[in-house]
Amino acid sequence: MLTAKVVDNIWSTRKTDLLMGRKLMLLEVIGGGSNEGERLVAVDDVGAGVGERVLVALGSSARRMVGDDMIPTDAAIVGIIDEDCEF
Amino acid sequence: MLTAKVVDNIWSTRKTDLLMGRKLMLLEVIGGGSNEGERLVAVDDVGAGVGERVLVALGSSARRMVGDDMIPTDAAIVGIIDEDCEF
Amino acid sequence: MLTAKVVDNIWSTRKTDLLMGRKLMLLEVIGGGSNEGERLVAVDDVGAGVGERVLVALGSSARRMVGDDMIPTDAAIVGIIDEDCEF
Amino acid sequence: MLTAKVVDNIWSTRKTDLLMGRKLMLLEVIGGGSNEGERLVAVDDVGAGVGERVLVALGSSARRMVGDDMIPTDAAIVGIIDEDCEF
């Protein structure tokens, strides 16, 4: 998984029915690695807020998180990193 | 998903029958992250226009979007980002 | 899909039986994006020539292109970009 | 697989039930290649300690490592590199 910070909500009115009702969040990769700063959009079923640090699963594993293998998402938040977890 | 801007149509007369009739669009990654500027081609079943900002699913999730797991695409537009959505 | 230019044939006499008889081409990513210049090898079932611009599907989608899910390829040419298609 | 060094534990109290009880480790890519320094989080079923060098499988192969295809992880430690293995 990637470690990322939640930047903002992403709003998309015209989208596939398969993603209707899904909460989409813009994330930025954190962690001090050379991939820091990359951005992506993930489905959030965990209830993360803007500014929180999260774990993100990519690829087919993201579909395991949303509980339906027919959902066309390649990124999903799987957990919120504890506030007192330093890294 | 990646956030991207639609750059142009891509025309390919000699292609696999599996992609016949599919609308192919050249996209450029946006969003202010360090991956900004990467380019890719995606199938568009949503009806995006040149200049619009879109969400793109990659890998096997792209095949979920096109509704047929035998289609050899690794990228598909899943939604158009609202014009008033700032990020 | 990536946009790429065909650089050359790749010859591999000692390879898995699963790839015997397959045409393998060295490709270089084009398109003006920040990923330009990356190189990869793809199976070509479309009949692309050296110097032509092609569309390449990656990952499990490449196996959809070669028509056999047991073939161990992660890249396949899915179409040749029209000569008069500017981008 | 990637070669990586174990940087630290990652603690996430609020996470999907599917990852409950799993040991999550922050890793940093090593090996002298140009991808050195990238960071990611992986499930550890091998028992790696902080500072040890490990092999990491990504994508759907990570789910093979955790023994349950429904677990939403895209990275898993598959082995610990021997201390006297120089590279």
Place this chain on the structure above:
Amino acid sequence: MLTAKVVDNIWSTRKTDLLMGRKLMLLEVIGGGSNEGERLVAVDDVGAGVGERVLVALGSSARRMVGDDMIPTDAAIVGIIDEDCEF
């Protein structure tokens, strides 16, 4: 597939039983592209030697190469590039 040069063997005594008996090789991406120099570890069922140039399949396609979809590898050598193949 990536083109890579075999750098060395990788030894891992403490690893998943699923990889026991597998030959693991450290590879470095070659080919003159911008991804040159990235390093990864792959299963070798082809019999490549240190210094040889090889083709590497990534992701789920690597599991096709090792002939068992339950093996947690995301990289496998699929062929050795002929010595007189220039690129």
